[in-house]
Amino acid sequence: MAEVKISAEIRTEFGKGAARRTRRETKVPGVVYGHGGEPVHVALPGHDLMLALKTSNVLIGLDIEGRKELVIPKAVQRDPIKGFLKHVDLLVVKSGEKVVVEIPIHTEGELAPGGNLLEHVLNALPVEAEATHIPESVTISIEGLEAGASVLAQDITLPKGTTLAVEGDATVLQVLAAQAEEPTAEAEAGEEGAEGAEA
Incomplete structure (x- = not known):
């Protein structure tokens, strides 16, 4: 799988208000974690991330203000109605490591x-x-x-x-197995009418 390179900025503000401000700047809030390190809160370019996530389990070469990490997406939150990216969790991986x-x-x-x-x-x-x-x-x-x-x-x-x-x-x-079609209400009414006439 080809590696996709994305640059990210470290986030220092948290909470819903800060996340909304990040998204207004066409960026996506995220967190990078794994290998026992402290989680790093980042903001990623929305368009680049959206294109990368079109590939399932994409391998991302992340540049966090000069710090290089290999990551894969582990959890992606999207707006249920509009579909835009709300948040992404990225797991740090190493070459040769099993996931x-x-x-x-x-x-x-x-x-x-x-x-x-x-x-x-x-x-x-x-x-x-x-x-x-x-x-x-x-x-x-x-x-x-x-x-x-x-x-x-x-x-x-x-x-x-x-x-x-x-x-x-x-x-x-x-x-x-294919379901047998349910008889329509009209057909059932017709059958009942015919039985009544016979009686």
Whole structure:
């Protein structure tokens, strides 16, 4: 995974008012922590951070006023309505270090005919990988799967150096049988009327 370089400023003001002022300056308040060091409160350029976070588990080369750190996003808060970034937690990592992250799940292929539904029991797959070699996603083939079929975590082929951070028998995807259509109220009324006429 390519490293994205971002510069950050140290924040000395805290609280909701200070966070709002930071966001008004098109910056995002955040905290950098890990490896036993004191958490560092920072302000990051909003546009650069937003672009970086389009990649899941992006590796960021952070320059905090001359201090260089490798970090990955651990918690991202967004405004539930407008979607802008409100706060980000960044975890310090070292090259070669293993970290536990969740990677997106993509599917390919078509289910067996019959109108069945695919349910994502897990929306992301917990894995352990080297901090500098985190897979961007995993792809699972659902080609020809029929109702009742499921895909377990242990069935998924992971990139070299990546291991599961969830039980192997955990269900990731399952195929649900198509629901029979409910009769409409009008159809039911028609049937009742016909029964009454026969009586």
